[in-house]
Each structure stands twice: as structure tokens, then as C-alpha cells.
Amino acid sequence: MSDSHDSFPFSAATLLAQAHGAIDPATDAVVPPIHVATTYLRGADNSYPSGRVYSRADNPTYLPAEQVLKALEQGEDALLFASGMAAACTVFQALAPGDRVIAPTVMYWALRNWLQQFAAQWGLELTFVDTSDVNQVKAALAQGPTRLVWLETPGNPLWTVSDIAEISQLAKQHGALVAVDSTCATPLLTQPLKLGADIVMHSATKYLNGHSDVISGALVTAKNDAFWQQIRTLRGQLGAVPSPHDAAQLLRGMRTMHLRVREACNNALYIADRLQRHRAVKQVLYPGLPDDSGHAVAKKQMHGGFGGMLSVRFRGGAKVAIHVAANTKLWKRATSLGGVESLIEHRASIEGEGTPCPDDLLRLSCGIEQRDELLADLLQALESAPA
Structure with missing residues (x-):
């Protein structure tokens, strides 16, 4: 991969190794610092000059890893979460009661179970299809208005493959968003946003960190739109964020x-x-x-x-x-x-x-x-x- 990466015009390997060129401006340290503060100072005019209010919603330690992911996926914005499940669930919680969702029959089992329970409680209409068969997705989209098509490719644990570009094109014709769980592909093998998807999800616990010592998740969006802002708001309201130490540990793992x-x-x-x-x-x-x-x-x-x-x-x-x-x-x-x-x-x-x-x-x-x-x-x- 040799495309330009969000003002860091080098290969993915170099971007990762140098953590998007992250240098601490206060000390010139080559490793970004860990910020453990939970709250931030107001200015004399009662505003927040730093743009931050409380660490349940955000923490500067998240930024280096988020910038790397945004650049790798070539999206407009990225967010870290407390886990892959937290990241995925927040996407569905940003939907409205009555919205219709198409999801794959072969997908991460914990998320499938959560969807079957949450969808009924929240009023989502849920349709499971074999998303490796584009015709099944096409038929499902034709059944009625759809808000979101969720893909996981390769699909755990049968490693079925869904055609992101073709399904994204179909979804857009029906006014539906496409979100892709790309945990097992990683941004190094597949970039769903470039193929037409709207959101990509990673269980950062897995390949992004890669050392079995951090629980974290991530979302990257193609557009910083109203739906994305709803996701960002929910992350803060629910406190679905990693600890600063986990965010720093995640960045360390991503460098290799x-x-x-x-x-x-x-x-x-x-x-x-x-x-x-x-x-x-x-x-x-x-x-x-x-x-x-x-x-x-x-x-x-x-x-x-x-x-x-x-x-x-x-x-x-x-x-x-x-x-x-x-x-x-x-x-x-x-x-x-x-x-x-x-x-x-x-x-x-x-x-x-x-x-x-x-x-x-x-x-x-x-x-x-x-x-x-x-x-x-x-x-x-x-x-x-x-x-």
C-alpha cells in the first residue's frame, strides 16, 4: 500500500512504525504521553479552551491511535471504544426504533446474540441473510426500506467472503448505510471505505493490538455526518471508552x-x-x-x-x-x-x-x-x- 495517508504520504508500514509521525510537542518524545486526567479546566469566560470537558467522552491519549486508523482506512474520522462489542453495538444503538437492519448469517457469535436480543427490545427489524451471496442481499433489500447493511468479511468462523463493493452499490440504491466488521481482514488487507462502505469496525483487541493484552474497539467513518455525530455522542454518554493506558498500549501494538x-x-x-x-x-x-x-x-x-x-x-x-x-x-x-x-x-x-x-x-x-x-x-x- 503506497497511497497518501491523511497528510502522511508514506506506506502503511511506515505510517504504522512511526505512529503517523506522532511526536509529543511538549517534550519532543517519540512516544506520545498518557493523559490520565478525568476533567479539564474551564476558561475565564466559562468555555473549554482545550475543547474537552470530561474523559468519559474523550481523552487526548486516544488521538494518536485514532489518527493512525483514520489514515489507514482513509476515512474522515475515527473513534476508539472500550471493546469491539462496544464499537459495534454503538452503531446499532445510533439507529432509531423501527429501522430495518440486514446482517449476515455467519458473523461474530456474541454480536449476533446481542442483536437478536437488542433488536426486539429496541424495535429494530432484523433480517439475517447469507451476505456472501449478493442475490440474497439484493432480495432482502427489495423487501422494504433498510437503514443499515452490516457485513463481516471474512465471516467468523466459516470465513465466508462478502463483496463489499457490490453490496455497497446495491445498498446506496436503496438508501441504506453499509458497515463492515473488518477485524480479521485488518486495514492492511482490505479498506472497506474505499470500496463504498460508510463505516468500518475493528475489534482492536485482535490484530490491531496483536499481543492479547488489551481490550479495545474502533470505528472509522467515510463521512463525518449526522449519523457519525450520533455515534460520537453515544460513546460519551455511555462511557464506552478505553482507559488511557489501554489506548497507549494499543498504539504500541499497532506499530508492528x-x-x-x-x-x-x-x-x-x-x-x-x-x-x-x-x-x-x-x-x-x-x-x-x-x-x-x-x-x-x-x-x-x-x-x-x-x-x-x-x-x-x-x-x-x-x-x-x-x-x-x-x-x-x-x-x-x-x-x-x-x-x-x-x-x-x-x-x-x-x-x-x-x-x-x-x-x-x-x-x-x-x-x-x-x-x-x-x-x-x-x-x-x-x-x-x-x-
């Missing part, structure tokens, strides 16, 4: 994101390619594989890699999947993704009743370890699996 994501992508493609040939494997779900159903669209809208996430389905069913997860030595059995360490999880057990996730599936988050060792660890666990 280009290195981590590149290695995770390379590891995922290598492991996906090798595992799909194994006799015990029924299917490998990874958009980087040429025969994957989403490969053509992924190749069109993902640049520099196909992500560090894949899922594997086993011929022996759930008993084999659970055995493999229980017998790896390098792969850690834990929820989450996008860290430097490789994680493995039996998602159907986590998601429970109603999940679209098959019980023969393991979700793999590839870290930055040596790929041959990661593959060997999976293979040794498979060798002792029940027939």
Missing part, C-alpha cells in the same frame, strides 16, 4: 501490525494448503485457497494476503476435532484471535445452540511462530486421534 499480519497470513496459507491434503481432513475453510468459494471475491478486495484465520473440518466429526485441540502443544486452546501466539478452538462448543458452526470444526488463529513447527504440532495431534 504490518510485520505480524504479514507473517500470520503466510502461516495461514501454508497450513491451509498442507492440511487440505490430509486424509483425516474433510475441508479447510480459507479464502486464500484457490478452490474456496470466496476466493474470487477475496482476491478482488484483499491485497497482501488473505488473513491469519482458517477453520478445519474433520472426517471423524466432533470427537476428532476436540481430540486435536486437546493434544496440541504449541497451539493454545483459548478464545480470541489475532495475537502473536497461535490459538485453536472448538467453536461449536463455545457458541452453543443455534450456531451455524459445524461440530466437526476447529478454528485456528495463526500467530507468528515457525510455520513448520505449527504444522507438525497439528499433525502429531491428528496421528493419535480416534479412528
Whole structure:
């Protein structure tokens, strides 16, 4: 990526490494300071010269990370949140009762569950469709006025791919906004706003931070409009903000994101390619594989890699999947993704009743370890699996 980035005309790698050129003007420090103050001084005229009132709504420690994200996504504004869920939920809470929302059948399970509960309470009309099929989205849009189309691509945990550009064009014809959960693609692989989306969401806990030690979320908007201002207002009213220390820690993690994501992508493609040939494997779900159903669209809208996430389905069913997860030595059995360490999880057990996730599936988050060792660890666990 070599486009101009919001007055920092260098590559994404350089932008990240230098944190958008952030230098503390008070001390010339190359690392921005952490501001822990909760309140700000009024001027003699009773105004707030700094533009800040109270840290429930904003904190200057957020700005460096927000500026980096705004530049990477090439949007007009960015906001940090206390978590990815806080960021996503705020978008829906900015809608009005009676608004119609289209969402994918394959998406982050916690958000899907929250939507099913919140939509009824708030009066949103919710329609789930397979957004990897543009015709299903088109048919859903034709059913009636729609306020928002929510996409997640690649979609966790089946890694389905939705065509952001085509769906955004369709949505605009119907007067609908498009928001994209791009957590697993990261701004380095996909830039939804350039493809026509209105808002992009990241669970910054994952690849943006990348060290499994910060909970945070982020939104970036194509336009600083009235809907965005409603989101900003809600963030302050709800106090859905990260701590200053988490914001600083997030920026630190982002400075090496280009290195981590590149290695995770390379590891995922290598492991996906090798595992799909194994006799015990029924299917490998990874958009980087040429025969994957989403490969053509992924190749069109993902640049520099196909992500560090894949899922594997086993011929022996759930008993084999659970055995493999229980017998790896390098792969850690834990929820989450996008860290430097490789994680493995039996998602159907986590998601429970109603999940679209098959019980023969393991979700793999590839870290930055040596790929041959990661593959060997999976293979040794498979060798002792029940027939």
C-alpha cells in the first residue's frame, strides 16, 4: 500500500512504525504521553479552551491511535471504544426504533446474540441473510426500506467472503448505510471505505493490538455526518471508552501490525494448503485457497494476503476435532484471535445452540511462530486421534 495517508504520504508500514509521525510537542518524545486526567479546566469566560470537558467522552491519549486508523482506512474520522462489542453495538444503538437492519448469517457469535436480543427490545427489524451471496442481499433489500447493511468479511468462523463493493452499490440504491466488521481482514488487507462502505469496525483487541493484552474497539467513518455525530455522542454518554493506558498500549501494538499480519497470513496459507491434503481432513475453510468459494471475491478486495484465520473440518466429526485441540502443544486452546501466539478452538462448543458452526470444526488463529513447527504440532495431534 503506497497511497497518501491523511497528510502522511508514506506506506502503511511506515505510517504504522512511526505512529503517523506522532511526536509529543511538549517534550519532543517519540512516544506520545498518557493523559490520565478525568476533567479539564474551564476558561475565564466559562468555555473549554482545550475543547474537552470530561474523559468519559474523550481523552487526548486516544488521538494518536485514532489518527493512525483514520489514515489507514482513509476515512474522515475515527473513534476508539472500550471493546469491539462496544464499537459495534454503538452503531446499532445510533439507529432509531423501527429501522430495518440486514446482517449476515455467519458473523461474530456474541454480536449476533446481542442483536437478536437488542433488536426486539429496541424495535429494530432484523433480517439475517447469507451476505456472501449478493442475490440474497439484493432480495432482502427489495423487501422494504433498510437503514443499515452490516457485513463481516471474512465471516467468523466459516470465513465466508462478502463483496463489499457490490453490496455497497446495491445498498446506496436503496438508501441504506453499509458497515463492515473488518477485524480479521485488518486495514492492511482490505479498506472497506474505499470500496463504498460508510463505516468500518475493528475489534482492536485482535490484530490491531496483536499481543492479547488489551481490550479495545474502533470505528472509522467515510463521512463525518449526522449519523457519525450520533455515534460520537453515544460513546460519551455511555462511557464506552478505553482507559488511557489501554489506548497507549494499543498504539504500541499497532506499530508492528504490518510485520505480524504479514507473517500470520503466510502461516495461514501454508497450513491451509498442507492440511487440505490430509486424509483425516474433510475441508479447510480459507479464502486464500484457490478452490474456496470466496476466493474470487477475496482476491478482488484483499491485497497482501488473505488473513491469519482458517477453520478445519474433520472426517471423524466432533470427537476428532476436540481430540486435536486437546493434544496440541504449541497451539493454545483459548478464545480470541489475532495475537502473536497461535490459538485453536472448538467453536461449536463455545457458541452453543443455534450456531451455524459445524461440530466437526476447529478454528485456528495463526500467530507468528515457525510455520513448520505449527504444522507438525497439528499433525502429531491428528496421528493419535480416534479412528
